[in-house]
Amino acid sequence: MSARGPSTLGVNFNRSKAMGAAFGIAAMLIAGQAAAEGKIRIAQQFGISYLILDVIRDQKLIEKHGKEAGVDIEVDWASISGATAMNEALLANNLDIVSAGVPPALTMWDRTGGDVKLVAALGSLPNYLITTNPDVKTLKDFSDKDRIAVPAAGVGFQSRTLQIEAAKLFGQENFQKLDQISISLPHPDATAALISGATEVNSHFSSAPFYYQALQGNKAVHKVISSYDILGGPATFNVLYTTTAFHDENPKTYAAFYAALGEAAKWINANKEKAAETFIRQQGSKLSPELVLEIINDPENDFTIVPQNTFVYATELHKLGVLKTEAGSWKDYFFQEAHGENGG
Incomplete structure (x- = not known):
């Protein structure tokens, strides 16, 4: 494409x-x-x-x-x-x-x-967590300098899915750890941000068709994890x-x-x-x-x-x-x- x-x-x-x-x-x-x-x-x-x-x-x-x-x-x-x-x-x-x-x-x-x-x-x-940060290969690689765009930070599908995985990785008491670097942004805007690389948003927990566009619109974009990975399958x-x-x-x-x-x-x-x-x-x-x-x-x-x-x-x-x-x-x-x- x-x-x-x-x-x-x-x-x-x-x-x-x-x-x-x-x-x-x-x-x-x-x-x-x-x-x-x-x-x-x-x-x-x-x-x-x-x-x-x-x-x-x-x-x-x-x-x-x-x-x-x-x-x-x-x-x-x-x-x-x-x-x-x-x-x-x-x-x-x-x-x-x-x-x-x-x-x-x-x-x-x-x-x-x-x-x-x-x-x-x-x-x-599936939803894909994608990023332009070459150093981020897993959720543990995210730092305070990264910004993850989701439609509804802290409460929506994407944030809740990340909370489930964060609890496994960082302990149940830290299940909201990734919420601290998440911001609310509609999928189209977040996709445009990743393709352009011109904003602080360098990551996006994205649904179709948006992750298809981002992965092909900017070669620096790569997949970190899928909601299917977190939930154990489709x-x-x-x-x-x-x-x-x-x-x-x-x-x-x-x-x-x-x-x-x-x-x-x-x-x-x-x-x-x-x-x-x-x-x-x-x-x-x-x-x-x-x-x-x-x-x-x-x-x-x-x-x-x-x-x-x-x-x-x-x-x-x-x-x-x-x-x-x-x-x-x-x-x-x-x-x-x-x-x-x-x-x-």
Whole structure:
């Protein structure tokens, strides 16, 4: 692939789409009404890890499965960046289904006493910790002079994953050691910083497609560790979650949504070129179709709704005191519809 400059890094949404999403959220905040059977309000974040939702939206799969069950379903879509905004909207009854990384979702399950549970995985995709510092080969090589960019320092998926590994390397009491050199920066900005080499940010815990771009945009960038390395193999990146009230009060709508998820995942794996086109169309991406297809074809990336290695987060974050509730298994925090999957 060819190197791409910072102008290509705002790949996931344009200004008009972002403004439209903002107005959509404002309208929901004013409404503040719980959805009735036959209506579902879904929010997703930006990036290729949300491809399953892009396919559902593009093919109107929720509406399709609703009709098969004898119910007309009205689907409202919103695009939001960040788990905090997602969680606030969910708790305020302004959204029904939200999406974020596994650790923020588990935090919601924990803090609501199980009133919020996970619906399904959105795929197993690794995050790469990359750096331009030639002296950094392992996490132990980072110093106070380095700066690691993450989307939400201290609390997001990337930071929680680093905390798990830091506890192993430096002792449980020092699990936040790498937080001291981490800064909050959106993925596109962090990628541009690594490619240019012009800022203090010399490292980035990065998701697809951004680490692909950084590794090819600057020869000095190299991989230090993957989230798969930390978690012991392929692991779920993002998940969907909702309240028990929505789940229990809207059985037909929920069933249609879950069926749509399964159909979308199967369709992606059978129609990868079309899936790449769907992503670009739905998210207004500036990425080349070739790069998107390469990401979808990468054997490390599995667009599946089956949860993988989520229980590692549940157990390790409980040990660190991040989660107060100890889960007996992954089924404790997933709704029963997912229990038939060979998850973890």
